[in-house]
Amino acid sequence: AQKITQTQPGMFVxxxxxxxxxxxxxxxxxxxxxxxxxQPSSGEMIFLIYQGSYDQQNATEGRYSLNFxxxxxxxxxxxxxxxxxxxxxxxxxxRGDRGSTLGRLYFGRGTQLTVWP
Amino acid sequence: ETGVTQTPRHLVMGMTNKKSxxxxxxxxxxxxxxxxxxxxxxxxLMFVYSLEERVENxxxxxxxxxxxxxxxxxxxxxxxxxxEDSALYLCASSQEQGxxxxxxxxxxxxxxxxxx
Numbered sequence: 678a679q680k681i682t683q684t685q686p687g688m689f690v691x692x693x694x695x696x697x698x699x700x701x702x703x704x705x706x707x708x709x710x711x712x713x714x715x716q717p718s719s720g721e722m723i724f725l726i727y728q729g730s731y732d733q734q735n736a737t738e739g740r741y742s743l744n745f746x747x748x749x750x751x752x753x754x755x756x757x758x759x760x761x762x763x764x765x766x767x768x769x770x771x772r773g774d775r776g777s778t779l780g781r782l783y784f785g786r787g788t789q790l791t792v793w794p
Numbered sequence: 795e796t797g798v799t800q801t802p803r804h805l806v807m808g809m810t811n812k813k814s815x816x817x818x819x820x821x822x823x824x825x826x827x828x829x830x831x832x833x834x835x836x837x838x839l840m841f842v843y844s845l846e847e848r849v850e851n852x853x854x855x856x857x858x859x860x861x862x863x864x865x866x867x868x869x870x871x872x873x874x875x876x877x878e879d880s881a882l883y884l885c886a887s888s889q890e891q892g893x894x895x896x897x898x899x900x901x902x903x904x905x906x907x908x909x910x
Contacts, residue, residue, distance in 0.1 A: 780899065
């Protein structure tokens with residue numbers, strides 16, 4: 678089974694600063710994918726970034742980058758130059774290639790990010 | 795149109811009522827999902843449909859009944875719910891290709907359900 682742990686219930690960051698949201702995972706699958714989603718107060722889960730377990734380089738998407746440390750089983754999200762609109766709940770999720778239901782994502786409990794001016 | 799649309803956005807229902815949640819995806823995906831998001835809990839997968847066939851029923855009580863009439867539409871029929879069923883219900887879709895793990899799911903905005 679897959680397990681995702683997000684240990685930061687809440688994080689605060691000043692506008693224009695960088696922030697790191699932590700995520701650790703546990704799986705026995707040889708191949709897996711790691712995802713980060715953003716959930717504003719409106720409720721929709723917005724896909725941000727993906728990292729494959731066999732990817733050699735850390736994923737980047739605009740202001741988002743994923744600090745992937747496979748040996749430590751961590752996949753932290755780094756948001757650079759924070760904006761007020763980044764205030765939201767952030768979820769780390771994963772899926773594996775064995776045994777899991779088709780397409781099933783396993784989610785952490787999330788981190789509430791607040792960006793202040 | 796947005797990729798995944800859910801209606802209604804908000805729903806208040808009594809424990810004896812029958813209601814349905816609707817989800818529609820405009821992305822041409824071959825898999826659709828219902829997730830439940832309760833306060834202070836991780837998202838819980840409820841049902842998975844692949845090519846209109848249910849492939850997962852994640853120990854969900856029978857008062858929740860899914861229906862997938864075609865690859866673009868997914869319903870969740872609700873009857874005799876309990877107050878603890880109050881939650882945000884999220885629909886998602888994805889394009890699955892074998893055992894590939896790099897496929898992201900696209901979510902709708904959810905239906906916020908309150909059972910009174």
